[in-house]
Amino acid sequence: MPEFDCQETKRHVHEFLHNELSEAEIVEITAHLANCDSCEGDYDVENVLNNVISRACADMPPQDLADAIMNRVREIQNGVAH
Numbered sequence: 039m040p041e042f043d044c045q046e047t048k049r050h051v052h053e054f055l056h057n058e059l060s061e062a063e064i065v066e067i068t069a070h071l072a073n074c075d076s077c078e079g080d081y082d083v084e085n086v087l088n089n090v091i092s093r094a095c096a097d098m099p100p101q102d103l104a105d106a107i108m109n110r111v112r113e114i115q116n117g118v119a120h
């Protein structure tokens with residue numbers, strides 16, 4: 039899974055708002071948003087996150103998706119995958 043840079047993330051947020059992303063992509067994007075000052079200025083991360091979770095009705099229960107996102111956010115913050 040490639041790490042998304044700011045440009046990729048912004049492109050994908052648009053797709054994501056149209057519900058066209060996989061769960062793995064959603065996790066990567068929200069993790070980037072939560073860890074990036076530049077993107078954080080452009081997007082209300084909490085709003086985006088709530089939006090994602092309320093829409094995620096497919097395979098993963100919303101709580102699992104939220105956990106996956108938070109784990110990824112922490113990984114990046116700890117420098118595990120940065």
Ligand SMILES: [Zn+2]
Nearest residue numbers: 044074076077
């Ligand atoms: Zn960014």
